[in-house]
Amino acid sequence: MTARYLARRLGRVVLVVWAAYTLSFAVLYLLPGDPVQTMLSGAAGGDGAAVDPHEAQRLRHTLGLDRPLAVQYTSMLGHALRGDLGTSIRSGAPVRGQLAQALPDTLSVALPALVLSVLVALCLALLGAWPRRRALRRAATALPSLGTAMPSFWLGLLLAQWVSFRWGLLPATGGGRSPRATLLAALTLALPIGCVLAQVLGRGLRAALAEPYADVARSRGAGRARLLLARALRNASVAALALLGVVCGQLLAGAVLVETVFARGGIGRLAMDAVTYQDLPVVQGVVVLAALVAALVNLVVDLLLPLLEPRTASEAADAVPAH
Numbered sequence: 001m002t003a004r005y006l007a008r009r010l011g012r013v014v015l016v017v018w019a020a021y022t023l024s025f026a027v028l029y030l031l032p033g034d035p036v037q038t039m040l041s042g043a044a045g046g047d048g049a050a051v052d053p054h055e056a057q058r059l060r061h062t063l064g065l066d067r068p069l070a071v072q073y074t075s076m077l078g079h080a081l082r083g084d085l086g087t088s089i090r091s092g093a094p095v096r097g098q099l100a101q102a103l104p105d106t107l108s109v110a111l112p113a114l115v116l117s118v119l120v121a122l123c124l125a126l127l128g129a130w131p132r133r134r135a136l137r138r139a140a141t142a143l144p145s146l147g148t149a150m151p152s153f154w155l156g157l158l159l160a161q162w163v164s165f166r167w168g169l170l171p172a173t174g175g176g177r178s179p180r181a182t183l184l185a186a187l188t189l190a191l192p193i194g195c196v197l198a199q200v201l202g203r204g205l206r207a208a209l210a211e212p213y214a215d216v217a218r219s220r221g222a223g224r225a226r227l228l229l230a231r232a233l234r235n236a237s238v239a240a241l242a243l244l245g246v247v248c249g250q251l252l253a254g255a256v257l258v259e260t261v262f263a264r265g266g267i268g269r270l271a272m273d274a275v276t277y278q279d280l281p282v283v284q285g286v287v288v289l290a291a292l293v294a295a296l297v298n299l300v301v302d303l304l305l306p307l308l309e310p311r312t313a314s315e316a317a318d319a320v321p322a323h
Helices: 003-030 035-043 053-063 069-081 095-127 134-149 152-166 179-209 212-219 224-247 249-261 267-276 280-308 310-319
Strands: none
Touching: 003 069, 003 280, 035 053, 069 280, 095 134, 095 179, 095 224, 095 249, 095 267, 095 280, 134 179, 152 179, 152 249, 179 224, 179 249, 212 224, 224 249, 224 280, 249 267, 249 280, 267 280
16 A cells, blocks of 8 residues: 555545535525524514514624625635534534534444444344255345335334334434443334345345355355355455445435434434534534545545455445445
């Protein structure tokens, strides 16, 4: 691994974050609606409340929203490069502080969800390749497709209905970072991602078992378990690891639905409230954070792939959608 390779990957991280920042600025600031009007009407008692135009103009000038878009973009980008993501229009608090306060709640769900998704993928993929009976393998192979077809919000409501309300095993709503408080939300986030990974890992396992080296290992007396776990799994995991770098970026996106369904605080809930009240700096801060996390995860994956399998890592990375 050369310094040029590492510099190119770091440059991709910077490019992804800049593109996300620029695109979010263009989309948010060109949408119809006025965040100042929304904030002042809400403070006055509702959407239909009258807003003093002089007060609206004063606040718009204070926030810098009366300047040309190009000037706003340049100024905000310069502050963002120094780590200043601006101030919330709704609360007046620094956006960076709000993100720092909400991030631990999201991580308490996203990190267990990541571990659970890998375990789900591993179990489903092995079930699709391990049993000798073809009917069992076909049934296990069909399960990931079913899992990817289920919407996250529907899956969350289903788990809450059965596990919490009917069986009373786990709390359905509320905050907290204990395993008991986060397990249902983590499962809701993990199952669809685990099923996607299982499809890729399962195909890789079946392809690896059909390779000539697998026939040679069988002729030398290697058992099915040893062949799967010691040889085939390592070769098949290259493509799954490359895909994991892509789907990790979906964890923060999925947190919006999961935190809403289970009434939890976090980045997703913060983003939803910011969109509702047109709190543009907060929305942009969430987008930049999600892009940064996704880009850094993909950087780590890019650095790990050559260590796992130098010969096939580049091929697996090319087979995964660009990130």
